[in-house]
Amino acid sequence: MxxxxxxxxxxxxxxxxxxxxxxxxxxxxxxxxxxxxxxxxxxxxxxxxxxxxxxxxxxxxxxxxxxxxxxxxxxxxxxxxxxxxxxxxxxxxxxxxxxxxxxxxxxxxxxxxxxxxxxxxxxxxxxxxxxxxxxxxxxxxxxxxxxxxxxxxxxxxxxxxxxxxxxxxxxxxxxxxxxxxxxxxxxxxxxxxxxxxxxxxxxxxxxxxxxxxxxxxxxxxxxxxxxxxxxxxxFVGEINVLPGVVVGCVEHMTHVEVEGRVIPLSTPPGCWQVGNKVHVLLRPEDLRVETLRDLDEDPELRASFGRVPALLGVVEETVYKGATYDVILRLDSGTMLTATEFFNEDDETVYFRPGDRVAVTWVQGWETVLAYAP
Amino acid sequence: MRRDGLFRRLVIAATVVWMAVFGVVPNLLVLGASVSHPSPTTFLSPGFTLGNYALLLDGIHAQILFSSLKLSAAVTAICFGLAYPFAALLARAGRRTRHVLLVLVVIPFWTNSLVRTYAMTVLLNTSGLVNRVLFALGLIDAPLTLLYTTGAVVAGLVYTLLPFMILPLYAALDRFDPRLEEAARDLGAGRFQVLWYIKLPLVLPGIITGCMLVFLPGLGMFYVADVLGGAKTMLVGNFIRDQFLVTRQWPLGAAASTLLTMIMIVLLLIYWWSQRRIHEGKLDV
Incomplete structure (x- = not known):
């Protein structure tokens, strides 16, 4: 060079x-x-x-x-x-x-x-x-x-x-x-x-x-x-920070307990040991949110919703942003999350309503795992 | 709106009338007197002559004029030398310090300058404070003659006129953005070049204002020369006063007075030129 x-x-x-x-x-x-x-x-x-x-x-x-x-x-x-x-x-x-x-x-x-x-x-x-x-x-x-x-x-x-x-x-x-x-x-x-x-x-x-x-x-x-x-x-953009504990490590797969659920995350091998406290970081636009009602009614949607066990919560409010809107939701543990949703091509109204019971998940690998820092 | 316009016109009219009656007319009278013939009985007799100006530039008169210009130039230079560092300090000081220092500059104005000039004699005479201190310190064996010297007049003028140099310099330096110095150095200018190409042109109007406010009174403040300089005629101001009140040569006094006005006009032109340079810039493409 x-x-x-x-x-x-x-x-x-x-x-x-x-x-x-x-x-x-x-x-x-x-x-x-x-x-x-x-x-x-x-x-x-x-x-x-x-x-x-x-x-x-x-x-x-x-x-x-x-x-x-x-x-x-x-x-x-x-x-x-x-x-x-x-x-x-x-x-x-x-x-x-x-x-x-x-x-x-x-x-x-x-x-x-x-x-x-x-x-x-x-x-x-x-x-x-x-x-x-x-x-x-x-x-x-x-x-x-x-x-x-x-x-x-x-x-x-x-x-x-x-x-x-x-x-x-x-x-x-x-x-x-x-x-x-x-x-x-x-x-x-x-x-x-x-x-x-x-x-x-x-x-x-x-x-x-x-x-x-x-x-x-x-x-x-x-x-x-x-x-x-x-x-x-x-500092760079909005992010959701969830505290968790490593409960299992197998090669590229780390199991982390987040919000009372054990979620498999892909991390480089040797990074974590069982018992490590971590932060799981998720960008709002990486979160996927569906109402429990839709998931119940539509088996196809349920199938595509992903392997990751979903976190459950309730919609608090929605914030209109123009091209997108933010869904502010409270998980059952009390932790607040922000998810950014795009408007559908055929539906320009905000889909979620305050009070909706929802499940939240994300594509495995899109999260960032950091060592816990107070 | 209508009343507002009327009020504004009244105020402007009053100012114009005031300036005409007490500014323009007296100056025209002086100008007229300066080209009149001298007369031993009636002070002056009307006519047109440049003889008074010729007389002014001749022999002993020219000498007085020249030494007064020299003296005032020295006073101006000393004032500048003392005022610039102080004004720079003032411009850089914090708000509180700045207020205190500015009040210190203004305090002397609370006392009449004639009284302050007399006060200086107490400091400068043979048994005055300065001599006693020097004597006590063992620096001198016999008292120095300080009073009634050119040095005493210069000191008195500097003392009286220093604030008039400090204030415009401070105003100019305070307006000057020190980031411009950094920008110039960033572009390759050394310390001297920054001073010459950036700081001086931007502070110049303040320097010229200060010099104007010191140089002209430095020619004219006859009472300072009277009190501290003794009976010698040192300033153009003494000369003018003497022509009007002692020797009764009004036309010659008027000519000297007009000369001072012309010096002021020249200085104003320089000031105007320096301002213009800032606001229009020079085209150098």
Whole structure:
């Protein structure tokens, strides 16, 4: 494998007693789109500022293109940042803002002009080159900020919540544009966000951060489907967490007692021993819910309902979501579950009614089993 | 709505009349006087001559003018040197500290500046506080002559005018977004380049305002020179006062006064230019 463009080795940042970043190690490949995802205050922006050089790590090392960045000031690092607030220079027009980095590096005026106009074309702002930046819309300012950074052809482009100030529709569009831009330029992107949808839709890999540490670093699919811990599971989307106890292990099959029922789960061999306390994690859209009435009346449905012994409960309420609806149900043990149901093609009404007795099951293997943590 | 419009027009009209009667008309009178012929009996006789201006730029008058400009420039420079670090500190301080410091800047305004200038004589005279402290510390054997020197006038002007430099500088630095410095450094600008291309252009209007508010009074505050500088004519302000009240050469005094107004106009033009640079930018495609 080629040399990684950026590497963090055990990087920590402490402010007095407070630890903002705690021994973060990660490797970013050339051309990769990596997103650091986490709640506010998890240290994700500090990681970005450490890479940019605005902060110096208290411990550990940052290596950019094979060179240690210890003591290297921001102006001499081959990274550029798109700031959350854009931080455009208010006393310059669009062209001068974008040209700033090139001019600081001493490019000839004709070369500056060529590159700036190329960059502006890239973000569809070529007609606004002479406009002052305070007379641009939020989306246009965002594009200037991106052009101002990419025009320098950085080894890594850092983006600090770049889309958070835009409205929903524009944010969606910019997500796609950013992704396309990243692909066509081949520049490595490291993006920071608290929005999991944004992280998933754009990134090759996502690092979920919590309390200064990386909780999980993997592809969006892996993070969503097989979260490494409860924090990640709960932070990326909704999830149902059921406590259980392992009652039997045979090769790939583990029997777990959940909600008073013994359910066979497929897990890697050697993972669990009898007596282990576990959490069984289920995404709402992975749950299958049928009313007991339907199951009684329709043997075919009962047959297709699956091998897993079903959990029984009662519907508390339904929540309309547009394309889907959530069924909030209470199991007989008192545990609450959320299941997401799609509307049938031929039936656009919510099928379940509060008070319906229901059975809940799922396709074996779609669950995630984690060691019990209080 | 109708009454509202009427009220607004009344207020505007009152302001315009006030400015015309007490601003424009006196200035025009001074301008008129400055091109009149001097007259020993009637203060001035009407006519048109540029002789007063020629006289102003000649020999001893030019010397007074020049040394006053020099002195005021020094006062402005000292004020800037003292005010900038303080204003920067103020802009960066927390809310509470900031309020306390701002009150400290404003407190001197509660006392008339003439009284404060007299108070300085108590500090500076041969048996004054400064000399006694220096003597007690064994730094001097004989009292220094501090009062009635150029240094005393400079100190008095700096003391009186410092707040007028601090406040506009503070306003400009407070408005300045420090993230712009980070953005510039991120784009490859060194510390000096950040200062030159980003911070200075954005803070410049505040600097010019401060310099204007210090430099012009620094030419004109004749009572500071009178109290602390002795009988010497040090400032253009003393010169103008003397022309009107002592030697009775009104046209020459009016010419000197007009000259001050012209200096102010030049400074205002520079200010306007620096503002325009921020809001329209330069086209460099």
């Amino acid at each position: 080629a040399e990684p463009v950026l590497e963090l080795r055990g990087v920590s940042k402490r402010y007095g007693e407070a630890v903002a970043v705690d021994e973060v190690s990660l490797t970013v490949e050339r051309g990769e789109f990596l997103t650091i995802l986490g709640p506010s205050g998890c240290g994700k922006t500090t990681v970005l500022r450490l890479i940019a050089g605005f902060e110096q790590p208290s411990a550990g090392e940052i290596v950019l293109e094979g060179r240690s960045m210890a003591g290297v000031p921001p102006e001499r690092r081959a990274v550029n940042t798109v700031f959350q607030s854009y931080a455009l220079f208010p006393h310059m027009n669009v062209f001068d803002n974008v040209a700033f980095g090139l001019r600081m590096r001493g490019f000839a005026p004709t070369e500056v002009r060529r590159r700036v106009l190329d960059a502006l074309r890239l973000v569809h702002l070529e007609d606004l080159a002479t406009r002052m930046v305070d007379r641009l819309s939020g989306g246009q300012q965002q594009r200037v900020a991106i052009a101002r950074a990419v025009v320098n052809e950085p080894a890594v482009l850092l983006l600090d919540e770049p889309l958070s100030a835009l409205d929903y529709r524009l944010r969606k569009r910019m997500q796609i544009e950013l992704k396309h831009l990243q692909r066509s330029l081949g520049i490595t992107f490291v993006l920071v966000t608290h929005d999991q949808e944004e992280a998933f839709s754009m990134s090759d890999r996502v690092a979920v951060m919590n309390q200064g540490r990386i909780a999980q670093l993997d592809t969006p699919t892996a993070i969503y489907e097989t979260p490494a811990n409860l924090f990640v599971a709960r």
